[in-house]
Amino acid sequence: MAGAALLSACSPTYDWREVPGTDAPYIASFPAKPATHSRAIDLNGMKVTMTMTAAQVEDITFAVGSVPAADAKTSLASVNAMKTAMVKNIGGTVRHEKMLPPALNQLQVIDVEATGKAAGNNPGQSLILFARFIAKPDRAYQLIVIGPEQAVPREEVDMFFSSFKAN
Structure with missing residues (x-):
């Protein structure tokens, strides 16, 4: 019994809850209470404001x-720039x-x-x-799960990615 208590103390607790986007039309399930921040970024020469909920x-x-x-071409370019930046960041x-x-109203979806x-x-x-990049005609999204290589449970990644719905 002590071993079971020790094991449960070592594993993270996932308290999933649905959260709507604050500035973008989506809903996603997060494993803990998220915080949202926005900041200006440069996506390969495109100056945009990214809102991140994490x-x-x-x-x-x-x-x-x-x-x-602004349009489909910009969305596709944003997705590719986000993908490059995320990999470069690490x-x-x-x-x-x-x-x-x-899916419906999506131009491109890339898993990395x-x-x-x-x-x-x-x-x-x-x-x-683990990242999913989604281009829609008027918006680009990135979903990411990042952590120590041996600590990220794939079933939680799948839960997070499958919960995302962009309206």
Whole structure:
């Protein structure tokens, strides 16, 4: 019984809740209470404001980012720039990349799995990034789960990605 208590104390708790986007039309389930922030970014020469809603469970971050797009061409370019930036942020190497069939009103959906190294508080720590990039005619989204390579449960990644619905 003591072993079971010890094991449960070591594993993260996922308290899933549906959260609507604050500035973008979507809903997603997060494993903890998220916070939302917006800031100006440069996506390969395009100046946009990205709004990021993120929650953290132990050392694993779950986030949805969105940027407005003037048209389909801009949305597709934004998705590609976001993908490049996310992998670059961890000095990463793409392990898998797959185009998914787009749903209604989606132009493109790309899933990426990449490995890299942490900077900041844990420099050199091995990280794994799971990301989904979605281009819609007027908006680009990125869904990310990132954390220590051995700590990110794939079933939680699947739960997060499958919960996302862009209106």
